[in-house]
Amino acid sequence: MSKLSHGLSLNQMQLLAYAIYSTQKDGNTAFRKADFEKKFDLEYKTEHARQDAQKISQLQFSIIDLENDYFEFWNVFNGIKYEHGKFTFRWSTDFIPHILELKEKFITTDLTIASQFNSSFSWTLYDYLQAHYGYWHKPISKEAIMRLFGVENKKTYKENTGRFKKTVLDVAIKEINALTDLEVRYNEEREGRTIIGFDLIWSNGKKVTSATKKQIKEIQSILDIVFEDMFQYININDEDDRQRAIKLIREIENMREFTGEPICITKEKADDLIKKAVWNFREMNRLLEKNNRPVSEKSVKKVKFYNWLEDRS
DNA sequence: AGAGCAACTGCTTCGGACAG
DNA sequence: CTGTCCGAAGCAGTTGCTCT
Known part of the structure; x- marks a missing residue:
């Protein structure tokens, strides 16, 4: 959402939020200006509505990943119409799946609170x-x-x-x-x-409380082992298992952003990450064994270490 | 209820004063 | 000398009112 709403004025954000809200609530792609005003406790002149609607109507949704030769741009709206106090809008079909993603983050928490801003x-x-x-x-x-x-x-x-x-x-x-x-x-x-x-x-x-250095080191050590054994995992013969291993590696790789200095995540979050990493790590080794691939000595040690921890508790 | 006008409010910018 | 602070002026946005 932050990317989507970048550079929008407050009213423009509210307009976009209300459009999403209306769609989510009852699938309605139209709303009355009066209801919008009531929700955000404001008065909204038609001239401003025109300017804001024009800006919103040009919004684009983008995913860019140049490292993997990949990008996509989609318009958010096909169009927005205003007539005698009634907004009617049409979502771009390609954007509709993303509205669902926005729902959790944006509608449930933000709109009730953010409407007061x-x-x-x-x-x-x-x-x-x-x-x-x-x-x-x-x-x-x-x-x-x-x-x-x-x-x-x-x-x-x-x-x-x-x-x-x-x-x-x-x-x-x-x-x-x-x-x-x-x-x-x-x-x-x-x-x-x-x-x-x-x-x-x-x-x-x-x-x-902040995550401890020890916790970060723990995440780091799993990252290192996984990275070292990378080729074992991506050379698994079975197509499904290989794809699954790659997915698990990616998830672990994504944890790298949390291991840098300074430590910015909470103890709780670090605990979750470690649990997730260990789970992925075990699953990956299970896939290796299933496909008769050797598991590196370091990995064996690591798994034993966690087994030992769990036996004790 | 929505549109439009006029007075007002407060934000942005600019240039100059000031401090390290 | 460089970067920050501060006040004045212009102007965009807001408010309050009347008319359709």
Whole structure:
């Protein structure tokens, strides 16, 4: 969603959210402006509706993975119509499957809470924090956070970090702290006297503890073994088993982003990752044995180690 | 209920003062 | 000298009101 709603004004985000909401609720692809206004507690002039609808109607949904020679772009809407207070819109057929994905993240949590936000920046930041479930802090460069808020071209903010804080970041944090369960603050990261980034720190009221170095090392060690034995796994003869092994490897590989410094995930999240990694690892070795492939000595040791841990508990 | 106009509010930008 | 802070001015967006 963050990518989809990038650079939209608050009203535009609300309009998009309400379109998704209406579709989700009763499959309706039309809604009355009055209902929309009521939901977000605002007045919406037709001229603004026109501008916002025009912007929304040009939205695109993209998936880009150039490393694998892959990209796709789809329009979100085929069109949007407005007539005497009634919006009618038609989703692009290729986008419809994605609406379902958006539902969980966007509709159930965000709309009730986010409808209270007065600033689009609050919406954006809230979305960003929600997307980083399992993290408890996240360092982000000034450039990146400006891009997140869609203000990377504002001269004032580029040259005057104080203004950026006052009118963008602080506004968003204040609203989130006031209206949601999250508690957000940040530390400034400086290089000399220049602010080069922020370390966003947040919690949902519950006490959170950072993942330990030991936990991260544990994830790292599984990553290393899997990587070393990669060829064993992808050379499995049986097509189905090979595809399954590749999928399991990918899942483990994706954990690499959490192992870097500084440690940003919670203890709880690290526990989940370790469990998941061990499970995948065992499953992969099972596939090797099933296909009469040798399991490396390191892997055998690792599996024994986990068996031993479980026997004790 | 929706459209349109006028007064007002607050944001952005610019340039200059100030501090390390 | 470089980067941050601050005030003035212009202007876009908001509010409140009336008319259709």
